[in-house]
Amino acid sequence: MIESSTPPLAALDGYRNVTDLLVRREADAPDHVAFEVDRNGGWQPVTTREFANEVRALAKGFIARGIRTGDPIAIMAPTRYEWAVADLATWFAGAVVVPIYETSSPSQVNAIVADAGVRLAIGGTPAHAELLQAALAHADAPTLGAWTMDADTPHDSGPGAAASGTLDDLVASGTDVADDEVEARRTHATQDAPATIVYTSGTTGEPKGVVLSHRNFLGQVLNIAAAYREIVNENGNTVIFLPLAHVLARGLQLICLASGMRIAHLSDPSTVVSTLDTLRPTFLVVVPRVLEKIQAAAATKAADKGLSRVWEKAHETAVAWGRRAERIDARRRIPNRRGLRLRHRFFDALFYRRLRTVMGGRVGYILSGGAALDPELSLFFRGLGVPVIEGYGLTETTAPLTGNLPGLIASGSVGTPLPGLTVRISDEGEVLARGVGVFDGYRNPAHDADAFIDGFFRTGDLGRLDDQGRLFLEGRLKDVIVTSNGKTVVPTRWESTVEADPLVSHAVMVGEGKPYLSALLLLDPEQTRAWASAEGIALPSGPIDDIRTVADPALRAHLQRAVDAANALVAHSEQVRRFSVVLADLDDRELVTPTMKLKRNVVLDRAAVTVNDLYL
Structure with missing residues (x-):
């Protein structure tokens, strides 16, 4: 099969832009708890109405300070509740969100602020606000300052100030802005208007500004919510700890908000x-x-308890049980293995139940994305x-292009196209x-030259x-290695093993x-x-300024087993x-x-001497 499509499950008719997701949810369930926020040493509930009121109040502050429709507003902060407020408030003010990773370097911040034409910026901490303020100082057009989420941040309005003020100050400045003005701004953007400019992380080249429309977000949020209604609904809750600067976390947040799924944020992964034991989520999104x-x-x-051999058996049993469950999903014949059922029951009491408790005891599903997931880990x-x-x-x-669905999970596959999407090979x-x-x-537009072919x-x-339209990833086009013998090698399977x-x-x-092939x-x-x-064993300690070789024999012997296992899975020429x-x-x-994706070109450049030594 060279093409697979899934028809849409949701119509976008009746939605003006992304803000309608919150407005409709507020009308339907104003008193439903939308967020749990870590305040005053405990987790406090925030209803949909309370959240919407905070969003409108901040939007008024943006307007009062001079934000116009279509203006870019940058947000640079760890994952926290205020990120969500600033995100929606930007849209309510008719502006465009420019997320910046909180770990970005000054040069990266400067480049994004300049390229996007940011007019106002929100930092999570004084340090973030200082970086943003410095970047805004180099802007060609007048800007409206950098503001911080931390309410207790000291500030002034003099030259060189770390921040122009706090979010509370922004809210206070907007008290005279009329509700009708906010509503006019909120409804100004159409589905095809830009909602956000997200800069790619640049694993294979220079970062690019990806312009995502309100239609893109609405289509994904409504269709994914429909496809995963069993998981994402108002009876569930989740913890978001992935960076909200990443479109996956923001998309998940919108899906949960529109569906009534309670959200808690954690800034420190x-x-x-x-924290899981306290929040007890029903669903989690993680990287492998x-x-x-x-x-x-x-x-x-x-x-530590001297149970390594017992754990190995428990691991084998979990994988076998997972494989059995996949056979049931696929409606294939299940061998009658009474011994497996007994072992699973035993290890469930000994290990599995405790692991589920570590995850809060209520997690029904985990979504994994961002990198390839080892099929055996999925089965486990x-x-x-x-x-x-x-x-x-x-x-x-x-965010998601394809995904496995509950009851149709196939380890090793990233699933079928999600509703409203087509994949072609x-x-x-x-x-x-x-x-x-x-x-x-x-x-x-110069970045579009090689980005599309035949509308794809x-x-x-x-x-x-495969013949069921499921996608299996096999590496990156630019990561393909061609040896001096003319052999083309895709390294992904070996590396992931x-x-x-x-x-x-x-x-x-x-x-x-x-x-021949080598590896770092x-x-x-x-x-x-x-x-x-x-x-x-004593290994090198202290700060790592660059890539440092470790030559400990015991460590090499341990890792040799992993290398041997990977070599056993590939052809001789790919070992x-x-x-x-x-x-x-x-x-x-x-x-x-x-x-957490590695910039391969940077690694190879910094480790050039080490790589050369592998061929001496």
Whole structure:
């Protein structure tokens, strides 16, 4: 199959723009709890009406300060409730949202503010406001200052001030703006008007400004909500800890808001596990690394108790049970394996139930996106009783393009096109996309030249469709390696297999123009430190200025097993002969994107000496 489509489930008729999602929800269920907000040391409920009132009040502040329809407003902050208020308030004021990752460097902030023509900016902290204020100072046209979400931030109006004020100050300045003025601004934008400009993270080149329309958001929100009504509804709740600067998190927030699903925000992902027991979500959205760490932590805890062999059996049983569940989904014959049922019941009491409790005890489904999910990891969580729905999408597709559905999960696949979307596979194997969520073009028209073909967006990813229209990803078009022997190698399968080892954060296969393949294995600092401590091994410590080689024999021996396992899955010509183990600063945004995707070209440039040594 070279093309797969899914018809839309929702009509956009009757919706003016994205703000109608909140307005309709407010009319239908004003007293329903829409958010749980961490205030005064506890989680406080915020109803839909209360949220909408805060949104309108801030929108009045924007208008009072001089924001015009169509003006870009930048938001740079960690994931928090105020992000949601600022996001919707920008639209209520008739403006356009420009999200900036809170970890962005000054040069990145300057470039985005200048390219988007930002007029007003919102920072989460004084430090963010200072970066934004400095960027606005270089603007060609008059700007309206940078404001901070932190209510207790000191400020002044003199030259060089870190912030022009707080959100509370903005709200106070808008008290004289009439409700009718806000309503006129809110309804000004049509479905085809720009809603947001999102700058890509630039894993394979310079960042590009993706212009997403109100139609893109409405189409995705309404259709995805219809497709996943079993999961996203007013009886459920979720915790958002992915960056709200990422379109996936913002899309999820809108879907939940429109569907009545309660939302809590966490700005520090490291606190997620400790908070789940309090918030008890029914649904979570994660990147695969989170699932890998949950599994690794369980294995470590079992090892500490001398139960490593028992855990290995529990792991095997969970995977087998997950595979059994997928056979049931596919309506295939299920072997009568009484022993498997007994083992699953035993390990459920010993391990699985405790893992579900760690996740809050109520999680019915987990959505995984942002990177490839190891099929065995998906089966493992399915065997625990928490199915993982893997999806796939890009900024240019307004988040999800494809997704597995409840009751139709196939590990290893990222699912079928979501309602209103079409996927086509080109002759070169590239995944092409068209439909309601696909953008019309970049802010800079020059970036559109190679972005579309025959009305389809070129994703740059390689993939295939099975006979049921499900998409299987097979790597990046630009990551393909051609050796000196003329062999074309797609490294994704080998790399993802090695990355299943908890100690490996990223695996990078190299070998362009070389006689054989090699690899760099970038360590996960946290997991590696824990492993080294348990093994009684001293590894290099201190800050990491650049990519540093680690030559510990025991560590190499441990990782050799992961390399051997990956080599066993690929053809001889695709196997890695040599590898180097390295440490890098994974918080360096010049090296790793905010969504934890590695910038391969930057890695290869910085590790050029190490790579050359692999071919001596």
